[in-house]
Amino acid sequence: MAKKNKVINLFGNKNVIPNTTGISYSSLLDKFMAPFENDFSKDLYMEEIIEFATSAWNFGNMSLLFPKKEFEKTMALASADEDINYPLLKRMIAHKAKNFKEFTNFISDFELTEKNGEDILTVVTQSEENYLAEMMNSIDNQYENGDYDESYINRHAIVLKPLQPFVDWYINLYPNEEVPEFNESNIYLVNEEIDDLELWLKKKFDKFFMLELGDWHLNKKEWPQKRNYKMFKEWFHVEVSTMIYDLVKEPVSKSF
Numbered sequence: 579m580a581k582k583n584k585v586i587n588l589f590g591n592k593n594v595i596p597n598t599t600g601i602s603y604s605s606l607l608d609k610f611m612a613p614f615e616n617d618f619s620k621d622l623y624m625e626e627i628i629e630f631a632t633s634a635w636n637f638g639n640m641s642l643l644f645p646k647k648e649f650e651k652t653m654a655l656a657s658a659d660e661d662i663n664y665p666l667l668k669r670m671i672a673h674k675a676k677n678f679k680e681f682t683n684f685i686s687d688f689e690l691t692e693k694n695g696e697d698i699l700t701v702v703t704q705s706e707e708n709y710l711a712e713m714m715n716s717i718d719n720q721y722e723n724g725d726y727d728e729s730y731i732n733r734h735a736i737v738l739k740p741l742q743p744f745v746d747w748y749i750n751l752y753p754n755e756e757v758p759e760f761n762e763s764n765i766y767l768v769n770e771e772i773d774d775l776e777l778w779l780k781k782k783f784d785k786f787f788m789l790e791l792g793d794w795h796l797n798k799k800e801w802p803q804k805r806n807y808k809m810f811k812e813w814f815h816v817e818v819s820t821m822i823y824d825l826v827k828e829p830v831s832k833s834f
Contacts, residue, residue, distance in 0.1 A: 601681065601683075603681070603683060603685065603701045603703045604688075604699045604700060604701040606678060606681055607628075607631060607632070607635065607685065607688075607699065607701055608699065610631065610635060610670075610673070610674060610677075610678055611627070611628075611631045613673065614631075614666065614669070614670060614673075617663075617666050618630070618666075624690060624697055625690055628688055628690065628699065629688075630663075630666075630667070631670065632685040632688060633667070634667055634670035634671050634673075634674060635670075635674050635678075635684075635685050636684050636685060636709075637652075637653075637656075637667070637671045637674075638670070638671045638672075638673070638674025638675045638678070638679075639674070639682060639684055639706060640652065641671055641674075641675050642675055642679055643706065643710075647770070647771075651730050651732075651821070653668070654730070654821060655729075655730065682705070682706050683703035683704060683705060683706070683709075684703060684704050684705075684706060684709035684710075685701055685702070685703055686702050686703060686704045686709060687701075687702040688700060688701050688702065689702075729823065729824055730821070730822065730823055730824075731767075731822040731823065731824050731830075732770045733767035733768065733769070733770055733822055734767070734768050734769065734770050734772055734775050734818065734819065734820050734822070735765055735766065735767055735768070735818065735819040735820075735822050736765070736766045736768060736775070736779060736786065736816070736817075736818055737763050737764070737765050737766075737816070737817040737818070737819070738763060738764050738766070738786060738790060738814045738815070738816060739760070739762070739763040739764075739814060739815040740760045740790065740813065740814060740815075741812065741813055741814060741815055743809075743812055743813045744760070744790070744813045744814065745757070745760055747802065747813075748794055748795070751795055751800060763815075763817075764789075764790065764793070766786060766789070767822070770820070775818045775820060776818060779816070779818065780807050783807050783810040784805055784810075786810075787805050787810050787813070787814075788801070790813075790814065
């Protein structure tokens with residue numbers, strides 16, 4: 579169960595009002611926010627500042643729990659939101675991970691009230707286990723209800739478009755046929771755990787070379803036989819991408 583913690587005044591007044599026993603995450607959040615007080619726009623309400631700070635706190639927890647690549651993908655989504663002060667968010671996340679890493683609870687809710695002219699903050703927290711479990715349940719429910727978010731796909735992509743040497747090879751095989759247009763590119767999704775996609779492709783290029791050749795001509799004896807990476811780059815325009823996003827709110831279908 580999430581528990582309410584002690585309540586304290588924001589930005590300066592450190593008189594703690596007892597509420598429950600245990601770690602005062604409201605006090606911790608106040609200390610966490612203090613170095614960044616002047617970085618927030620003066621037009622923001624205090625509730626907006628606290629909401630931003632709690633997001634930074636929770637992201638800071640995630641940065642210590644998730645693999646680096648997984649966390650970077652999450653942050654990439656935040657960076658694309660024009661309404662988020664991304665540089666400030668990154669600095670606060672780093673501050674949380676460095677200076678408050680032993681406090682692992684996530685902040686799930688807060689309440690800001692006024693007493694004797696002072697803003698009083700109450701914080702509700704959850705253990706990392708409960709918070710992450712609820713987050714996963716929420717994602718599962720979205721999928722069960724068919725409510726698919728526009729989101730990141732956990733694959734890298736290799737994009738290949740035939741160049742003139744490929745076209746010449748095809749024309750030599752089918753000299754009496756009309757030359758088709760080679761305007762479209764094939765996209766191959768591969769494992770996102772590949773650290774250096776271009777280096778990996780230098781070792782695996784022939785698999786993609788054969789897939790492209792087989793797309794146009796099935797007789798392997800008439801494929802170019804001395805294939806190498808230099809030839810691969812001459813025959814195809816190659817692009818690689820490590821960030822793939824799905825902007826459609828339906829599940830991806832996969833045929834075998």
